[in-house]
Amino acid sequence: MxxxxxxxxxxxxxxxxxxxxxxxxxxxxxxxxxxxxxxxxxxxxxxxxxxxxxxxxxxxxxxxxxxxxxxxxxxxxxxxxxxxxxxxxxxxxxxxxxxxPDTGNMEVLHMFGSEQQKQRWLKPLLNGEIRSAFAMTEPDVCSSDATNIQTSIQRKGDEYVINGRKWFITNASHPLCKVFIVMGKTDPNADAHRQQSMVLVPMDAPGVEVVRNISVMNHHSPDGHCEVVFRNVRVPADNLIAEEGDGFKIAQARLGPGRIHHCMRSIGMAELALEMMVDRVQERKAFGKYLHQHGSVAESIAKSRIEIDQARLLVLKAAWMIDNVGAKEARKEIAMIKALVPTMHTTVVDRAIQIYGAMGLSPDTPLADLYSFGRSLHIADGPDEVHLRSVSKMELSEGQQRLGATSPYFTIPERL
Incomplete structure (x- = not known):
């Protein structure tokens, strides 16, 4: 590599x-x-x-x-x-x-959209003329397990009728947001991973209601992390993306590259925090010494550099694998970076806040905002625990295949 x-x-x-x-x-x-x-x-x-x-x-x-x-x-x-x-x-x-979420939505339409959908929605998105939202997460179920999604997408003649409640829907408050990609169930009786479908819903469709823009850690986003209700929303059957039952497959294809983007932006924020630490410790004195001359502060600088570089290398490996062997083969690496990077991010920014003291908590630096973003990333695109569980399952499976390979070097003595 x-x-x-x-x-x-x-x-x-x-x-x-x-x-x-x-x-x-x-x-x-x-x-x-x-x-x-x-x-x-x-x-x-x-x-x-x-x-x-x-x-x-x-x-x-x-x-x-x-x-x-x-x-x-x-x-x-x-x-x-x-x-x-x-x-x-x-x-x-x-x-x-x-x-x-425009990047992921453009990828979905590029990979799975019909020519009609591409002309109406992908083209203006690629030109930057409109924005979009991805409506998957729901307040009433554990949405990190996508099989739990309850929003109903029912075929009625030449239309689909959508009913459900979504929340933390990024971009839904943006004035240029014109379309949702909504994930819901078209067949609750199908196999667990064939129940879900995705459908395009115009923002101005009758029955779409943006209930509120939810603050994240008391931080208000103008783009919005919104609660949205779909009440008997009717869209043409042509608005279905790919085929009924393809929703889970589309979601997995969408999230792989998106996690590379999230993690690299996160690394950029951690780099900024480290640069700010380095500046601060060389101009600020406490107890007769510059801050960097105190051992614990110097250690924070060193640990941060090590952790950032480790995270970056793993993300670049995951990106290389997506390019060369595909997102499916890279699924363990994708899960690993999504579990690793938020922890690195919040750890590094937390150190920077500590070094800046009261100023680090104030709007005079970007550190509080950087920390809020990093903390939300522990949950966004699937909580850490889900990704750790995925890595563990794959590691155990691979371990079973390797079992016995080292037996000449490690044997358990027979009981007496």
């Missing part, structure tokens, strides 16, 4: 860093001022998106674009270091049309 960056990727890294430094970082304060004043989308977002598109920094995440589809056509391994740079500012990915 070779994780070195090609000359093309090195040039793209330079371009993305320069774009961040020149156009995004100087607008962080303005973004906060406008959002807090209730102006969303912010006034400069469309200008930045147009500039990114002009510079060829557009749809960087999608490898298999057609010739007439705008984008950069990078593999997962090539895109990963760019996602890390974007992750340093929470809203930066939108500028490059690389923000979740």
């Amino acid at each position: 070779d994780f070195s960056f090609s000359p093309r990727v090195e040039e793209l890294r330079r371009q993305v860093r320069d774009f961040m430094d020149d156009y995004i970082v100087p607008r962080i304060g303005l973004w906060q001022d406008e959002v807090h004043a209730g102006q969303y989308p912010v006034s400069f977002m469309e200008d930045l998106k147009a500039l990114a598109k002009d510079q060829g920094l557009w749809n960087l995440f999608l490898p298999h674009l057609k010739d007439d589809e705008p984008g950069t056509r990078l593999t997962n391994l090539e895109y990963a270091p760019l996602a890390e740079i974007m992750g340093r500012v929470a809203w930066a990915s939108e500028v490059f049309n690389c923000s979740a």
